[in-house]
Amino acid sequence: MGKDSFAVVLAMVLVACVSPEERKCQLSGLWRNEQDSLMEISVVSSNGDFRGKYLTQVTLTGTCARASPLKGAQQQPSEGGWPTFAFTVHWDKFSNATTAFVGQCFVDTGGKETLTTMWMLREAVGSLQEDWKATRVGRNVFTRKRTSKGKILPSLSTSCEDTSSPAP
Ligand code: BTN
Numbered sequence: 001m002g003k004d005s006f007a008v009v010l011a012m013v014l015v016a017c018v019s020p021e022e023r024k025c026q027l028s029g030l031w032r033n034e035q036d037s038l039m040e041i042s043v044v045s046s047n048g049d050f051r052g053k054y055l056t057q058v059t060l061t062g063t064c065a066r067a068s069p070l071k072g073a074q075q076q077p078s079e080g081g082w083p084t085f086a087f088t089v090h091w092d093k094f095s096n097a098t099t100a101f102v103g104q105c106f107v108d109t110g111g112k113e114t115l116t117t118m119w120m121l122r123e124a125v126g127s128l129q130e131d132w133k134a135t136r137v138g139r140n141v142f143t144r145k146r147t148s149k150g151k152i153l154p155s156l157s158t159s160c161e162d163t164s165s166p167a168p
Contacts, residue, residue: 025106026113027083027105029144031144033140033141037058038145048074050087051070052069054069060123061095066094083105085105099119113144
């Protein structure tokens, strides 16, 4: 067997060797979606509740986003299952909208974690007549963003948060 074939076989064996423990899904940590939005989930408590921060890269009005609080809960996974979860983000620093996400975490045989979600975004409108256009729906897929220890969401982003209020 040549060197290259050996390396391929070794890689396949290693990939197949991710232990069941490593294939468990942990929601806590830093995640990025396909729109380049960042989400940081802090520790998930024993009853499944969690909190965090969300920094979106896209906004309804095109204005600069600010890190916004998120609050959610995950379903306690049964043996060998991957958790479903839901969380809401209140864009309270720059918008009067709210988004609710629901999703599930998956871990592939190589240990790569993916959060697939669907979301509904509710924008505040001024009258009942405008209610019909106030809700949007979409899908986001998140993958874990590896980061050096100590780096947290705001320090990874070049949002307006970093530039809007320069120190006097
Ligand atoms: C607003 O612009 O008023 C609120 C920001 C909404 C951002 C949405 S939520 C769903 C989608 N996924 C993201 O990461 N950002 C957008």
